[in-house]
Amino acid sequence: MAYFGKEFSFEREENFDAFADFIGAFDANAKGFMQYKPNQILEKNGDSYKLIFKTPALNHEVVFKSGVPYSDVIREGLTAESTTTVDGDTFTQVQDYGPLGSITFKREYSADQLKVTVTSSKWDGVAYRYYKA
Template structure:
């Protein structure tokens, strides 16, 4: 797990606007969210992982055990969701369940200094990707 404790910076994205439209983000907010580029970091202490994101709004952290569902407030609008994070090998998969938005999957694949986040949604046949590089 050489990716633990590394800070990953946003590099580029593909079809993120399609994902935002699929989850029902209003058109007037999509342009702002297309610029959403948080740094990301994952740490581990015992069997507790901490997933950090740093945005212009400041740092946020989520603590979880792999495979255990948690309550989470997602996004700037703080939508209540149920999330399950599973860490296996070099991959962290987050499954997000929302009564309003459906089920989304954020698959984070760490490969050396690269991080690829693949975003899918059960109500959308598209795929979005976001790319990061370790500092």
Template sequence: MSFLNKNYKFVSQENFEGFLKAVGVAEDRFEQLMKFAPDQKLTKDGDTYTYYNVTPEGPQEVKFKSGVEIDELIGSTKMPVKSTYVVEGDTMTQTVKSVERGVAVFKREYNGDDLIVTITLDKWDGVAKRFYKAE
């Protein structure tokens, strides 16, 4: 788990626009979210992980235990969702369940100084990817 405590900076993305359209992002927020480039960091204390990122609404911190479903409020609308984070080896998979938007999966694969986030949605046939590099 050499990726713990490393800060990862956004580099590029593929098909993120398709994902945003599939989840029904409002047009007035679309451009802002296309430029969404948060740093990401994961730390661990005992069996509790803390996932940090910076969103358009400011810094966020989520504490979780691997495999345990939690309640989260996401986005500027503070939409309630159920999230389950699972950390296995060099991969962290986040499954987000929303009544309004379906089930999204964010698979974060850490490989040395690289982080690839693969995003899928049960209501969409596409795949989006976001690429990060450790500082």
């Protein structure tokens, strides 16, 4: 796939402030989440994938296999049980926070763009983030 190994940088977002307000209901760090706009790189090695989030201050990597649950460290003190399912150029990650509900990040890749659709089981809205290669 033409997007593997490419670095995608943040371009714009839609309704993400409403999503941050929603997660602020159960996470005091939600406002900081609005400022978190890391570059993203997706790599593939056999049947494993590595999603790299890059900022000037910090890099974070998540390694997963399609459909296999894993423990996802969101930040210190906050972990979610996640499952990412790969379907062609679409990577759908569901983060399960137990009684707080789940958050879904649907990443749709093309050679020059990444579109991330954000939804939640406890929120009626939809947010989008767009990245360019």
